[in-house]
Amino acid sequence: MSGSAITPWVVGNWKMNPMQADAKELLSGFKKLLQNNEIKEENCHIGIAPSMLALTSVQAELASSVRSIYTVAQNVSRIAGLGAYTGEVSAELLKDHHIDFVLIGHSERREIFNETSQILNEKVKNALTAGLTIIYCVGESLEQRENGQAEQVVLQQICDITAVVQAEQWQKIVIAYEPIWAIGTGKTASPEDAQTMHAKIREGLTQITPFGASMAILYGGSVKAENAVELATCPDINGALVGGASLNAASFYEIAQAFANTK
Structure with missing residues (x-):
């Protein structure tokens, strides 16, 4: 089933970048591009996921943009509420700071920090309970x-969270498909391969939830301005989770523009 009627999302994942001065310059440049040639909100949702340190300063900087740009947390604690948990930031604390979006399940968290399906389920449950919208990777x-296991692995990762997502909460989830072998490598799944996987994800979602047909499914994995238009033309690719290219204002703008113009 095609997701062509879905408003696309383009989210920049800054990861552990950049320094403060560079972040200010990057945001200033991006805002100027939007001011000169606005990308309408109804044509594309835009978000930026800075480091935890920079969440509120980025949020404040984005407040003066000509359009809404969401501030997205890169991580959230598996522990809910408040308490003696040094170094942790709960979903409730994010919500209290008006951070309404969070990434969960990124392969770097799964692999480098050994986040198991149990840990991710705890994070998903806490985020949804606090009222956050999740970009689930x-x-x-x-x-x-x-080994021919790609579809099985990806669909299982989605099925893993069904135990903690209540029926009405699926509309608070955006899926981001990121083939691990294409993250930060310069390699990108072909548009045909990406569309095939996105269609399988769409099929799986429609079997899990009535919201499956309307859920956005983003592609991530070395998304660049040069391949954005081709990816955007695929019916079940509803946007992009952008890594390195989001650290360049012009590139990030072009990617957002590609999805806004195509959908």
Whole structure:
């Protein structure tokens, strides 16, 4: 089923970048591009996921933009509420600071920080309970793809969270498909391969929830201005989770513009 009627999302994941001065310059440049040639909100949702340190300063900087740009947390604690948990930031604290969006399940969290399905389920449950919207990341390794397990792995990652997502909460989830072998490598799944996986994800979602047909499914994995238009033309690719290219104002703007113009 095509998701062509879905408003696309373009979200920049800054990861552990940049320094403060560079962040200010980056945001200033992006805002100027939007001011000169606005991308209408109804044509594309735009979000930026800075480091935890920069969440509120980025949020304040974005408040003067000509349009809404969401501030997205890159992470959230598996522990809810408040308490003696040094170094943790709960979903409730994010919500209290008017941060309404969070990334969960990114492969770097799964692999480098050993976040298991149990840990991710706790994060998903806490985020939804606090009223956050989740960008939930899924993706397979190169070995899994070469062994013909890609679809099985990705669909299982989605099925993993069904135990903690209540029926009406699925409309608070955006899926981001990121083939692990394409993250930060310069390699990108072909538009045909990406569309095939996105269609499988769409099919799986419609079997899980009535909201499956209207949920946005983003592609991530070395998304650049040069390949954005081709990816945007795929019916079940409803936007992009952008890594390195989001650290360049012009590139990030062009990616957002590509999805806004195509959908």
